[in-house]
Amino acid sequence: METAVRGGHYDAARWLQEYTPYESTEEELNQVISVAVNDGAMEFAESLKPNDYELVQYVxxxxxxxxxxxxxxxxxxxxxxxxxxxxxxxxxxxxxxxxxxxxxxxxxxxxxxxxxxx
Known part of the structure; x- marks a missing residue:
């Protein structure tokens, strides 16, 4: 998923998240969110962020x-x-x-x- 996000392919990243059996670690998920936030993909990042975090923390x-x-x-x-x-x-x-x-x-x-x- 991180590779797709780094390439700006958020539809592919969503698909990977939904249809592959791999579960991201907290560190991997934070990295994906950080890349998405800083790329301006706020809706995608919001869909992944833990409830106790704010997107501003990833900027x-x-x-x-x-x-x-x-x-x-x-x-x-x-x-x-x-x-x-x-x-x-x-x-x-x-x-x-x-x-x-x-x-x-x-x-x-x-x-x-x-x-x-x-």
């Missing part, structure tokens, strides 16, 4: 702008200021100035970012 610097857009829509960037810093880094990596400016407007101006994600 990293390899995220696509689509993931950041989803986080903005859900209010997560405004809620978690450190996530805002990561979102700016992702937008910068993709050269998306418009997205960077949208994120900046959501930020608490009084709170300084002391360490940027790398």
């Amino acid at each position: 990293n610097e390899r995220a696509k702008p689509e993931t950041i857009e989803w986080l903005i829509e859900k209010g997560e960037v405004k809620k978690y200021q450190d996530l805002g810093a990561l979102a700016v880094v992702v937008a910068a990596l993709h050269g998306d100035l418009d997205l960077m400016q949208r994120i900046a407007r959501l930020r608490n101006k009084r709170r300084k970012i002391t360490q940027w994600p790398r």
Whole structure:
């Protein structure tokens, strides 16, 4: 399933999950969810995540702008200021100035970012 997800083939990954007898370990499942979240496949990732986790926990610097857009829509960037810093880094990596400016407007101006994600 992880190979299908890494290739962006979510229909194939769903099929594998549903019709093959293999049961993923927790570590494998977390990896699949992380890849899907950062690829912007939020619906697929949501269908796999454990109940005690939030998708925001899987976001990293390899995220696509689509993931950041989803986080903005859900209010997560405004809620978690450190996530805002990561979102700016992702937008910068993709050269998306418009997205960077949208994120900046959501930020608490009084709170300084002391360490940027790398």
